[in-house]
Amino acid sequence: MDLIDILTSAAFWAAAIRIASPLIFATLGELICERAGVLNLGIEGIMVAGAFAGWIAVWAGLPLWGGVAVAFAAGMAFGLLHATLSVPFGLSQHVVGIGVTLLATSLTFYTYRVVLPEVSSPPKITAFQPFEVPILSQIPLLGPAFFAQTPLTYAAFLLVIVVALVLYRTPLGLAVRAAGENPQAVAAQGLSVTAIRMGAVIVGSGFMAVGGAFLTLSAFDSFFFDMVNGRGWICIALVVFGAWKPGKALLGAVLFAAFDALQIRLQQTPIGAVVPYQLFLMMPYILSILALVVMSRRAEVPAALMVTFNKGER
Amino acid sequence: MRLEPIANPGLMRRLAPPALAIAGSFLVASLLALIAGGNPFAVFGAILKGAAGSKFALLETLNRATPLIFTGLAVAVAFRARLWNIGAEAQLYAGAVVTVMLGTGALHWPSLPLLVVIGVASMLAGALLLLIPALLKTRFGVDEVVTTLLFNFIFLLFVSYLLEGPLKDPMGMGWPKSARLISEARLPRIIEGLRLHWGFVLALVSALVLWVINTRTTLGFEMRAVGQNAEAARFAGIPVTRVILKTALLSGGLAALAGFSEVAGLKGSLTLDLSPGYGYTGIVVAMLALLHPLGVVVAALFVAAIFVGADAMSRALGVPSYLADIMLASALLMMVLAILLSKFRVVRD
Numbered sequence: 001m002d003l004i005d006i007l008t009s010a011a012f013w014a015a016a017i018r019i020a021s022p023l024i025f026a027t028l029g030e031l032i033c034e035r036a037g038v039l040n041l042g043i044e045g046i047m048v049a050g051a052f053a054g055w056i057a058v059w060a061g062l063p064l065w066g067g068v069a070v071a072f073a074a075g076m077a078f079g080l081l082h083a084t085l086s087v088p089f090g091l092s093q094h095v096v097g098i099g100v101t102l103l104a105t106s107l108t109f110y111t112y113r114v115v116l117p118e119v120s121s122p123p124k125i126t127a128f129q130p131f132e133v134p135i136l137s138q139i140p141l142l143g144p145a146f147f148a149q150t151p152l153t154y155a156a157f158l159l160v161i162v163v164a165l166v167l168y169r170t171p172l173g174l175a176v177r178a179a180g181e182n183p184q185a186v187a188a189q190g191l192s193v194t195a196i197r198m199g200a201v202i203v204g205s206g207f208m209a210v211g212g213a214f215l216t217l218s219a220f221d222s223f224f225f226d227m228v229n230g231r232g233w234i235c236i237a238l239v240v241f242g243a244w245k246p247g248k249a250l251l252g253a254v255l256f257a258a259f260d261a262l263q264i265r266l267q268q269t270p271i272g273a274v275v276p277y278q279l280f281l282m283m284p285y286i287l288s289i290l291a292l293v294v295m296s297r298r299a300e301v302p303a304a305l306m307v308t309f310n311k312g313e314r
Numbered sequence: 315m316r317l318e319p320i321a322n323p324g325l326m327r328r329l330a331p332p333a334l335a336i337a338g339s340f341l342v343a344s345l346l347a348l349i350a351g352g353n354p355f356a357v358f359g360a361i362l363k364g365a366a367g368s369k370f371a372l373l374e375t376l377n378r379a380t381p382l383i384f385t386g387l388a389v390a391v392a393f394r395a396r397l398w399n400i401g402a403e404a405q406l407y408a409g410a411v412v413t414v415m416l417g418t419g420a421l422h423w424p425s426l427p428l429l430v431v432i433g434v435a436s437m438l439a440g441a442l443l444l445l446i447p448a449l450l451k452t453r454f455g456v457d458e459v460v461t462t463l464l465f466n467f468i469f470l471l472f473v474s475y476l477l478e479g480p481l482k483d484p485m486g487m488g489w490p491k492s493a494r495l496i497s498e499a500r501l502p503r504i505i506e507g508l509r510l511h512w513g514f515v516l517a518l519v520s521a522l523v524l525w526v527i528n529t530r531t532t533l534g535f536e537m538r539a540v541g542q543n544a545e546a547a548r549f550a551g552i553p554v555t556r557v558i559l560k561t562a563l564l565s566g567g568l569a570a571l572a573g574f575s576e577v578a579g580l581k582g583s584l585t586l587d588l589s590p591g592y593g594y595t596g597i598v599v600a601m602l603a604l605l606h607p608l609g610v611v612v613a614a615l616f617v618a619a620i621f622v623g624a625d626a627m628s629r630a631l632g633v634p635s636y637l638a639d640i641m642l643a644s645a646l647l648m649m650v651l652a653i654l655l656s657k658f659r660v661v662r663d
Contacts, residue, residue: 041459081647088315091650094398094459098597099647106639113634114350233463278475285464289450292461296454310317 002269012261013145017153020257022047022214024156026235027242027249028163029075029207034239035167036200037180037304041097042082043208044232045104050075050209052108055216055223056115058125067217068152068210075209076202078104083201088194090308101232109225127221128152152218157250159207164246176200180302183309193309208232230285237288243300252291260284317658331652332602336616339645343637352633361638364626365619371626373509377580379611379618381406381589383517384572385596386603386610387524392565394528394605395537396544397451397558399444401462402569403593404469408443409436409570411473413577414481414492414584417499425498432499433516433574440570441563443469448562452555466593474586481584492584501579513575517611520568524607527564537561569593598642601649617642 006012026047033040040046054071058064078100085096116122128150137147167173178186179196186193211231216223238256242249263280266272272280320327344354365375385402392399399405416432423431447461476482477490485493501511528534536557539547548554572592577584599617603609624638 085647085651089651089654090317091654095601095650096647098400098594099643099650102594102598102643103640103647106636106643110346110350110634110636110640113636117632230464230467233460233467236460237464276475276479278471278478282468282471285467289456289461289464292456293450293454296456 006262006265008141010141010144012265013141013258014148015261015264016254016258017146017149018219018257019260020253021149021153021156022211022219022231023235023238023253023257024160024211024250025214026208026211026232027238027253028159028246029204029211030235030239031242031244031246031249032163032167032176032204032207033201034305035180035244035302036176036197036204037183037302037307037309038083038086038197038201039093039097039236039306040079040082040201040204040208041094041236042078042100042104042205043097043235044228044230045101045108046075046078046205046208047212047215047228047232049078049104049108050212051216051227052112052212052223053209054213055125056111058217059123064126064128064217068213071209071213071217072206075206075212078209079202079205080198082205083198087197087201087308090310093306112223112225122222122224124221125217127216128218150218152214156214160246160250167246177302179309180304183304183307187309197309208235211235234284234288237292240295240301241291243295244302256284256287256291259287316661317654318661320657320659323656327656331656332604332649335602335645335648335652338648339641342644343641346637346640347633350633350637352631357627357631357633357637360627360630361620361623363623364630365623370509371622375615375619375622376510376514378622379614380511380514380517380579381572381576381592382595382599382614382618383521383611384575385569385592386599386614387517387520387607388565388567388569388572389596389600390603390605390607390610391524391528391537391568392561393600394541395558395561396541397448397561397565398457398459399447399462399562399565399569400459400597401444401447401465401593402565402572402596403589403591404462404466405440405443405566405569406573406576406589406593407469407473408439408566409573410577410584410588411476411481411573412436412439412570413499413574414495417495417578418493419496422496423498425502428498429501429578432578433571436570436574437567438570440566440568440573442566444562444566444569445559448559452558470586473584477584477586483583490586494583495578499578500582501575511575511579513579516571516575517614520571521607521611524564524568528607533557533560569596572596595642598646601646604653 026043030040030043050071053074054067057070058067082096082100085091086093130148131151133147137143167177175186175191175196179193183193212228215227238249238252241252263283267277267280347354347357364371366372385406388402389399412435413432416435421428447458447465450456450461451458477492481492483491483493501513503511504515536552539552540554540557544554576588581588595617599610599613602613620638620641624635627633628635
C-alpha cells in the first residue's frame with residue numbers, strides 16, 4: 001500500500017528530520033522564554049530576520065557558520081528589544097510580541113530592498129551540504145534518514161540535549177524555571193528576576209533566528225519574503241504540545257514534520273488527485289490548533305507565564 | 315528600576331504619548347531613509363505629497379483608510395475586552411467570500427435590500443469565524459492569539475481553494491479570481507465622478523455605533539470590566555464568558571465588513587491579494603487610537619496616508635516603501651511604552 005511504502009522509506013524520514021530542524025531551534029527558543037515567564041510572540045518576525053541576516057552575511061562573504069552567528073546576533077538584538085519592553089517595563093507581552101514581529105519583518109524586507117534594489121530573483125549561496133556520519137550512516141533505513149543530514153540539523157538535536165541539561169541540571173536552569181514558576185522566591189534568594197527573564201528572552205530569540213537561518217542556509221540556498229510562512233506560530237503551539245519540556249518538544253517537532261512530509265507525498269498519490277492541494281497545506285495549521293486543544297487539558301503551563309514581576313510587590 | 319504610579323496624570327501627560335510615539339517613529343524612519351540614501355526631508359515631503367498633494371491622492375488615502383477603519387475597530391473592540399483577536403485578516407476574507415457568493419448573481423434583488431443582506435451575511439461569516447477561537451479560549455483555555463493567527467493561514471488557503479474551484483471566474487483566463495459582482499451588489503460612489511464609495515461612510519457610521527455601544531450600553535460597560543479585570547468582573551456578577559463571546563461576534567463582524575466594503579465598493583471581485591495585511595495593520599491602528607472608536611478613524615487616516623504616501627515616495631525617490639511598515643511597527647511599540655510612562659514614573663532603586 002502507498003502509505004506503508006512512504007512511511008518505511010528512508011527518504012521520507014530524512015525529509016521529516018530536515019523539516020523538523022528549524023522548528024526544533026525556534027521551539028527551543030520559545031520554550032526558554034516561556035520557562036522564564038515570557039511569552040515571545042516576536043518569534044515569527046525574528047525567524048524572518050534570522051533567515052535574512054544569516055543568508056545576507058554568507059552572500060557578503062562570511063563562512064556558513066559565520067552566517068549562523070550573525071543570525072543568532074540579529075535574533076538577540078530583537079530579543080533585547082522584546083525583553084526591555086516586556087520585562088522591566090512589564091508591557092503587554094501580546095502587544096510587544098506582535099510589535100516585534102511587525103518591526104523585524106518590515107526591517108528585514110526594507111534592508112533586502114536597500115541591499116538588493118533591482119533584483120528579480122534573490123541570489124543563491126552555497127548552503128550547508130549533507131554530512132554522512134561515518135559508520136552510523138551505513139545503518140539500513142536509520143542511517144540515510146538520521147545520519148546523512150546537514151551539520152545544522154545535528155546542531156539542532158545537540159541543542160535539545162544542551163538546553164535540557166542546562167534547564168534541569170544547573171543552578172542557572174533552576175533560576176530560569178523558578179523565574180517562570182515563582183518569581184517571588186527567586187527575588188527572595190537575592191537573584192534578579194529581571195536579569196534572568198531578560199537573559200532568557202535574549203538567548204531564546206537568538207535560537208529562533210537560527211531556526212530561521214536554517215531555512216536559508218540549509219533547507220534552501222536563498223531568501224524569499226514568505227519563506228517562514230507561519231512556522232513561528234506553529235512553534236508556539238509545539239511548546240504547548242511539548243508541555244514546556246525540551247525532549248517532548250523535540251518529539252512534537254519531529255511528529256509534526258513527519259506529518260508535513262507525509263502531506264507533501266500524499267499530494268502525489270491518487271488521494272492528491274481528488275483532494276484539493278490546499279487541504280494538504282492546511283494540515284500543519286489545523287494540526288497545531290488540535291494540539292493546542294488536546295494539550296490544554298494537561299495544565300503544565302509555567303505558573304508565572306505572562307505575569308509581570310515588580311520588585312517589592314507581592 | 316521600579317515603576318511608581320502617578321496619582322493624577324495631567325492632560326499634557328495623557329496626550330503627549332501618541333504625539334511622542336509618532337514623532338519617534340518619524341525619527342526612526344529618518345535614520346533608515348538616510349541609510350537608503352534618501353534625504354529625510356525629501357522623503358517625508360514626498361510622502362505628504364503622495365498622500366494629500368492632489369484630489370486623486372486624497373481620495374486614494376480615504377479609500378485606503380476605509381478597510382483600516384473596519385479592522386481597526388475590530389481589533390479595538392476585542393483588545394478592550396482583552397480578547398486578542400489577531401485574526402482580522404481571515405475575518406476580512408470571510409466577509410469578502412460571502413460578498414462574492416451572494417453578489418455574483420445568486421440573488422437578483424434591487425440594490426438596497428441586496429446590499430443590506432450581503433453586508434449582514436458578511437458580518438455573520440466573520441463573527442462565526444472568530445467565534446471558534448473564542449470558544450476554544452472560553453471552553454479549553456487555548457490562547458486565542460495563536461489560534462486566530464493560525465486561522466489566518468487556514469482561511470487564506472481556503473480562499474485559494476475557492477478561487478481555483480467553486481468561485482473561480484469561468485471567464486477569468488485561468489487566473490484564480492472570482493466572477494465580478496452584478497451592478498446591484500456594488501456599493502455606489504458617494505458623489506458621481508469621485509472615486510470614493512459608500513463603504514467609507516459605512517466605516518464612519520460603524521465607528522460611531524461602536525462608540526455608542528462602548529459608552530452608552532451595558533455590553534460596553536461589561537466588555538470594559540472584563541478587559542480590566544476578568545476575575546473582578548466575574549465576582550461582580552458579569553457573565554464573563556458570554557461577554558467574551560459577544561465581543562468576538564462584534565469584532566469578527568466588523569473585520570468582515572472590511573472585506574465586504576473592499577469587494578463591493580472598490581474591487582468588484584475577489585482575488586487572493588485583496589488585502590495587503592489590513593487585518594494586521596488594524597492592530598497598529600487600534601493601538602495608536604488607544605482603542606477608542608473615534609480615535610480609530612483618525613489613526614486609520616494617518617496610517618493610510620503613510621502607506622499611500624510611501625508608495626508614491628518609493629516610486630519617486632527609490633527608498634523602499636517598507637519604510638511605512640517600519641514606521642508603524644515602531645510607532646506601535648513606542649506607543650505602548652509611552653502610555654505606560656504617562657501613568658507611571660520610573661524610579662531608580
